[in-house]
Amino acid sequence: NAGVTQTPKFQVLKTGQSMTLQCAQDMNHEYMSWYRQDPGMGLRLIHYSVGAGITDQGEVPNGYNVSRSTTEDFPLRLLSAAPSQTSVYFCASSQLAAASYNEQFFGPGTRLTVL
């Protein structure tokens, strides 16, 4: 099993550009989520999904869109990048059953810089 994979590992964008961060998991997990991690801050939840076709907002959803067309994939789209979105982005997955009670498996992260 590859676990949770994320691409790209690094990305530099200019203000106003859009892009999609990819996340995939091969563990047949229903629950997937996106976090951002900034220096001096804890991981903050951006969006999450409890299954294909179902998504919901987390703590910091503004400026980001998600979709979940398959169980395996959960891409995160930045609509119009801003310097405030410079961060490390982690995708995570877990079994659905009471997802917040289960171990979260994280991808290796995408380091994004917006100039």
Added chain:
Amino acid sequence: RKEVEQDPGPFNVPEGATVAFNCTYSNSASQSFFWYRQDCRKEPKLLMSVYSSGNEDGRFTAQLNRASQYISLLIRDSKLSDSATYLCVVNYGSTLTFGKGTMLLVSP
């Protein structure tokens, strides 16, 4: 507001020392509690869940005090490889809230 507060750190300890990390949370309805470990520039990984009766995994002991809304992690006989940031994690409904983490540096 969802809050998970941790000791700011860093904690600098020699090999073999015992070190304790503290964490408080704001939601009395929270039901699940975890400690995650994050190495520098890596993803977080589950260290251990925290159960009401307290639990131990080798050199690591986790305690939960629901009345005080307080969680602790004790590491005995610290190893160089324990150097990392330790994240306290608490559920708020169906989502998890992460503390900012406490960095541990173990020196020879």
